[in-house]
Amino acid sequence: MLLIIRLKSLFSFLDIIAFARSRDEPLLSTSWIIQTHKSKTELGTKATEVTVEGKTYSTDEWMNTPSTILTAISRRLHLQQDHPLAITRKLIESRFPGYNTHNDLFPVVTVEQNFDSLGFPADHIGRSRTDTYYLNQDTVLRTHTSAHQADTFRANESAGYLISADVYRRDAVDRSHYPVFHQMEGARIWDRGALDAGKSLAQTVWEDVANIPKHDIEVEDPNPTTHAERNPLQDGHSAEDVEAMAAHLKRSLEDVVVAIFSTARSASAATTGGDTAAAPADEPLKVRWVEAYFPFTSPSWELEVFWQGDWLEVLGCGIVRQSILNNAGVSNKVGWAFGLGLERIAMLLYSIPDIRLFWSTDSRFLSQFSAAGPLQRFVPFSKYPACFKDVSFWLHSSSAITGAGGRGRNAQATSHDFHENDIMEIARDVCGDLVEDVRLVDEFVHPKTGRRSFCYRTNYRSLERTLTNDETNELHERFRQQLVEKLGVELR
Numbered sequence: 001m002l003l004i005i006r007l008k009s010l011f012s013f014l015d016i017i018a019f020a021r022s023r024d025e026p027l028l029s030t031s032w033i034i035q036t037h038k039s040k041t042e043l044g045t046k047a048t049e050v051t052v053e054g055k056t057y058s059t060d061e062w063m064n065t066p067s068t069i070l071t072a073i074s075r076r077l078h079l080q081q082d083h084p085l086a087i088t089r090k091l092i093e094s095r096f097p098g099y100n101t102h103n104d105l106f107p108v109v110t111v112e113q114n115f116d117s118l119g120f121p122a123d124h125i126g127r128s129r130t131d132t133y134y135l136n137q138d139t140v141l142r143t144h145t146s147a148h149q150a151d152t153f154r155a156n157e158s159a160g161y162l163i164s165a166d167v168y169r170r171d172a173v174d175r176s177h178y179p180v181f182h183q184m185e186g187a188r189i190w191d192r193g194a195l196d197a198g199k200s201l202a203q204t205v206w207e208d209v210a211n212i213p214k215h216d217i218e219v220e221d222p223n224p225t226t227h228a229e230r231n232p233l234q235d236g237h238s239a240e241d242v243e244a245m246a247a248h249l250k251r252s253l254e255d256v257v258v259a260i261f262s263t264a265r266s267a268s269a270a271t272t273g274g275d276t277a278a279a280p281a282d283e284p285l286k287v288r289w290v291e292a293y294f295p296f297t298s299p300s301w302e303l304e305v306f307w308q309g310d311w312l313e314v315l316g317c318g319i320v321r322q323s324i325l326n327n328a329g330v331s332n333k334v335g336w337a338f339g340l341g342l343e344r345i346a347m348l349l350y351s352i353p354d355i356r357l358f359w360s361t362d363s364r365f366l367s368q369f370s371a372a373g374p375l376q377r378f379v380p381f382s383k384y385p386a387c388f389k390d391v392s393f394w395l396h397s398s399s400a401i402t403g404a405g406g407r408g409r410n411a412q413a414t415s416h417d418f419h420e421n422d423i424m425e426i427a428r429d430v431c432g433d434l435v436e437d438v439r440l441v442d443e444f445v446h447p448k449t450g451r452r453s454f455c456y457r458t459n460y461r462s463l464e465r466t467l468t469n470d471e472t473n474e475l476h477e478r479f480r481q482q483l484v485e486k487l488g489v490e491l492r
């Protein structure tokens, strides 16, 4: 049954979700088609639209954003005073004195802002509907804070800025992925037209480098700053300017990492018997720079930190593509940008074991964090039992598999195309935060028919209570039925 209701505010939106749930209708089937309807006299023809925090967007066949995702928009976890994401944000902001901060930019952006303005090629996998939440062909939930780069450069308010925000991506279901997460983007630019008399850009930048606090951690940085094939200097940029800006970028971000990881190390376990297994190891802090690629920076790098025995990627960064600055009307400027995931950093700062916890409203979680006083590691309140269930199915024989290769923005997908993220989305929509992990455990091609079969294992586990057998059975049954209804698979 179609739910055709005019959405006036988020409240009515929430009511609709409650309504769908209370009617025991599968949320997914309604959430993808929640639509509003202007009367014929108003428009002459039926229009479908969705209202997000008072702003109305018309939807089309690109719409793939479930209501469960839209409701997350109002949470603004990174702005909640004592929330671990807000505390993490402030810790990082404190390392960038004088930078402007933008922490409440609206999450609905244009495809132009999120991709085109940043030089994403037309067939970039990030644009596909399997990876990105669309409201319509031209409108998405931002997939990264870089969506605001061009506008922030155009506004030209300060030499440095930081943007923290919720970002949205269709992705795996496991303890470190959630379809809504938070990023911080930072940038620092210099104005070639406003240099002190007699001073070059490189000299000016090196003087700024000298003002960044020094550290004594070990840094591996084996590659040259630029490399003709792997990490090229941009046309119109001089090697010495980029050398200086790269040094400013790297020292600034090393300073952030030192601040975060020394805080994490000194974080005391709360008195009620801390989880010492998660305690930071004692080896000296080590970081390394690795070459990277982003469509909107060149050269580009990732910063990795050696943490508890593994190299952990913490951020991406690089020298801003000059075309972005030029198109933003500030062609005199040059500079760097970085982006990092706040959850990942907060998880290691506090030893938080599951990304779903950030969304918890359980006081046993929230009461453990305070913006005042020294940082204390999170103490899991309890681990409730896991419940594993498998589902096996045959794909429709005409299905194309659009996994990591993904389908492009313009590719025609049939209703039977299969992408793993669709399975993930169905699991999330049916189970909400009661699903911890969904993974492929078996794949099989029938030797005669060539049909493909998959087996996915779902781990049902609440962070807050023990699930009953009836509950997990019912969740699993709904998950199975939705796979059939949404993906046209045949259960085995």
Ligand code: PHE
Pocket: 143, 144, 145, 146, 185, 294, 297, 316, 317, 318, 337, 338, 339, 340
């Ligand atoms: N937006 C990039 C991401 O989400 C991170 C990034 C930001 C990289 C700015 C370079 C410069 O992965």
